[in-house]
Amino acid sequence: MNRTDALIELDQVTKSFGAFQVLKGISLAVKDGEAVCIIGPSGSGKSTILRCINGLIPINSGSIRVGTHEVHKMKTEKEMRPLRHQVSMVFQQYNLFPHRTALQNVMMAPVQVLGHDRREVEARARRLLAKVRLSEKADAYPGQLSGGQQQRVAIARALAMEPQVILFDEVTAALDPETVKEVLTAIRELVDEGLTCILVTHEMKFAREVADRVCFTDHGRIVESGPPAQIFDAPQDPRTREFLGQVL
Amino acid sequence: MFNLDYSWLADPVYQGWLIRGTLTTIELAFASSAIAFVIGLFGALALTLRIAWLDAVIELFVEVFRNTPPLLQMLFFYFTLSTVGLRMTDPATGVSVPLLSAFACALISLSLFGGALCIEAFRSGLDSLPRAVTEAARSLGYSRWQRFRRIEAPIASRICLPALTNIMTNQFKTTSQASVITVPELMYYAGQIYNDTFRTAEVMILVLFIYVSLVSLLSWGMVRIERVLAFPGYGKGA
Ligand SMILES: Nc1ncnc2c1ncn2[C@@H]1O[C@H](COP(=O)(O)OP(=O)(O)O)[C@@H](O)[C@H]1O
Ligand SMILES: [Mg+2]
Numbered sequence: 484m485n486r487t488d489a490l491i492e493l494d495q496v497t498k499s500f501g502a503f504q505v506l507k508g509i510s511l512a513v514k515d516g517e518a519v520c521i522i523g524p525s526g527s528g529k530s531t532i533l534r535c536i537n538g539l540i541p542i543n544s545g546s547i548r549v550g551t552h553e554v555h556k557m558k559t560e561k562e563m564r565p566l567r568h569q570v571s572m573v574f575q576q577y578n579l580f581p582h583r584t585a586l587q588n589v590m591m592a593p594v595q596v597l598g599h600d601r602r603e604v605e606a607r608a609r610r611l612l613a614k615v616r617l618s619e620k621a622d623a624y625p626g627q628l629s630g631g632q633q634q635r636v637a638i639a640r641a642l643a644m645e646p647q648v649i650l651f652d653e654v655t656a657a658l659d660p661e662t663v664k665e666v667l668t669a670i671r672e673l674v675d676e677g678l679t680c681i682l683v684t685h686e687m688k689f690a691r692e693v694a695d696r697v698c699f700t701d702h703g704r705i706v707e708s709g710p711p712a713q714i715f716d717a718p719q720d721p722r723t724r725e726f727l728g729q730v731l
Numbered sequence: 732m733f734n735l736d737y738s739w740l741a742d743p744v745y746q747g748w749l750i751r752g753t754l755t756t757i758e759l760a761f762a763s764s765a766i767a768f769v770i771g772l773f774g775a776l777a778l779t780l781r782i783a784w785l786d787a788v789i790e791l792f793v794e795v796f797r798n799t800p801p802l803l804q805m806l807f808f809y810f811t812l813s814t815v816g817l818r819m820t821d822p823a824t825g826v827s828v829p830l831l832s833a834f835a836c837a838l839i840s841l842s843l844f845g846g847a848l849c850i851e852a853f854r855s856g857l858d859s860l861p862r863a864v865t866e867a868a869r870s871l872g873y874s875r876w877q878r879f880r881r882i883e884a885p886i887a888s889r890i891c892l893p894a895l896t897n898i899m900t901n902q903f904k905t906t907s908q909a910s911v912i913t914v915p916e917l918m919y920y921a922g923q924i925y926n927d928t929f930r931t932a933e934v935m936i937l938v939l940f941i942y943v944s945l946v947s948l949l950s951w952g953m954v955r956i957e958r959v960l961a962f963p964g965y966g967k968g969a
Contacts, residue, residue: 537870539866560869561874564872564874571870571871572870574863576861576863578863578864578866579867580864580868580882581864581886582885582962592872595873595881596877625963626962626963627963644872
């Protein structure tokens, strides 16, 4: 892939927690409109990759670029703000704000952080809640919603920032099987609409269907990456084969 | 054994004293609680910055005020601020008078005492916040201060409300010690009345009753506030 072509570009990124090196040189390029799935065993550094991309944790070496932002050069939260506007994140545990209703959760950051007009944001928030099929739950508090509903509110909240990229970190891992589907459907729509997505997931069937590319991580390295058909049907690396043998 | 005589209560002078004393007690308790609340909030916020020297200063403050008798604190402030310390010359009489009244000294003392307790309460409230909530706020671009104001403080203060009720109850009780530094609150006037009437038991029973009523009213109010502020899935809203 041509370098300038990529919206997101990680080059030889390393990250250690204390003496423990979690990322051992991650290189990854994601084009605008691409959906990339990251799969791999637990503890292999998948969440850490996502957290580094939107600057939630600083890296030790290498470089990360998102659009025009050089993430590895940003020091303060203030410098990160335009980046956070461009990159939204959805977490495994939903992480909604428990003291605000679903609608308020979606509206808060665009109004309070981006300074957008409240009325315009409310219209946007209602549209997004409708999109994730939760219009009737606008006034419910997170504590009154099921896991799947909370996760869909979290997706609406991420979308309300009007990001160019959304990072999904095992967003269905904490859900019961019946509600997994409703969340995956919401994500699939976003991918179909051409939103750039990086998805960490254990849903192999879903990854195969939506991903343009799949990356397999193990022990802080991307061991293998390619189109889903290649990774799932003809994995080259023995570690990929072993992992897929366990999960499929 | 108890032959209670409350005939003195008919005297409008004593009635006036009791009412004025009660109002001063309420004023002192509420004002010091409000200031303590603010001290607690900013103290706990400062602790989240993890600046070593600042942590040490706040820690020292909390330890000193939590672990020494409030009466001693009050006397200390009275004698340093009011008697020995700042004085000014009254332009009318030319007499040198303390800049800070006994009430002001009591207010400062009680505010700091309550503030130390509030820092502890808010700190544990903030500690009990799920880390995930903070991370979500960061990922949405909230700055440190916005995060505290819009998300952490509102959630933590709800978690802390029961602890704050305890602290306010404590403030009410501790105001009685201001009588020692001549603040004309309820306990002070109680002393005046039994010195006059020698009806010690009667006065004490009445004052006891007034304190119980005030604190009960406070608890009732705080429970109402807890209900109103509760959100489903947390505390009283669960
Ligand atoms: N804040 C942290 N401090 C110390 N170790 C961490 C921290 N975050 C993650 N780790 C460690 O880094 C490794 C990779 O974590 P993570 O990126 O969450 O893996 P994955 O998402 O693939 O399961 C794990 O061994 C985890 O224990
Ligand atoms: Mg993870």
